Amino acid sequence: FSVQFWRWLTPIFLHFSVLHLAFNLAVITEFSRRAEARDGSAFFALTVLLIGVLSNLGQFLYSGYPLFGGLSGVGYGLVGYVLVRHRLEPEDPVWQVHMGFAWSLLIFLVIFSTGVTETFELFVANAAHWAGLVVGACLGWLRSRAAHD
Numbered sequence: 001f002s003v004q005f006w007r008w009l010t011p012i013f014l015h016f017s018v019l020h021l022a023f024n025l026a027v028i029t030e031f032s033r034r035a036e037a038r039d040g041s042a043f044f045a046l047t048v049l050l051i052g053v054l055s056n057l058g059q060f061l062y063s064g065y066p067l068f069g070g071l072s073g074v075g076y077g078l079v080g081y082v083l084v085r086h087r088l089e090p091e092d093p094v095w096q097v098h099m100g101f102a103w104s105l106l107i108f109l110v111i112f113s114t115g116v117t118e119t120f121e122l123f124v125a126n127a128a129h130w131a132g133l134v135v136g137a138c139l140g141w142l143r144s145r146a147a148h149d
Contacts, residue, residue, distance in 0.1 A: 007066075011059075011128075012052045014069025024071040027105065030097070031078035038085075038094045039143065051077030051135050058131025073128035077136030079105055084140030089147075109133070 015021040036044040055073025060066060083102060086095035113126045 008053045008056055009049065011056050011069045012071045012074055015071070016069060020070060024075055027075035028071060028078065030101065031075065031082045034082050034094050034097070035078060035085075038092070043143075047077075047081065047136075047139055048074055050139065051081075051132050054135045055128040055132035059125045059128035062127035063125075068125040068128065070125060070128070073125065073132035075132070076105070076109065076129045077132035077139075080133040080136030080138075081140035081143075084137045085144050088141070088144040 015024065032044065032048075035047060039047070051074050055077060056068075059068055059073065079102060082095060082097055085092075086097060089095055109126070109129055112124045113130070117124050
């Protein structure tokens, strides 16, 4: 019996199109710069690692299918992280995010979760997105509480 732990993280490095990669990089750039600026590089790296592993694990447990990829689970995790920190620390300018961008990401998440993309043979790892969002929101809540205790 061999457990290959790296497989729990490596899907974040796979992308199935240039558009997929570009979209993920836009989200990651916007939200990661905030988290890293406030929490530091080491904590940020641990946050990405934890969100990546748990969002991928969520996708695999939901689908049972091991072929998926993308950084969007981490992207949605960072969205959740930043939005929760913004809600709990509204006076901190680093958490001020353009709410139109954040809402558009959340609306796309709901629309894609309906299965509408599958009509076009575009299979989206929605469980990874939802798991990432929840994990990131929880981490944001925990980090905010720890920062104010």
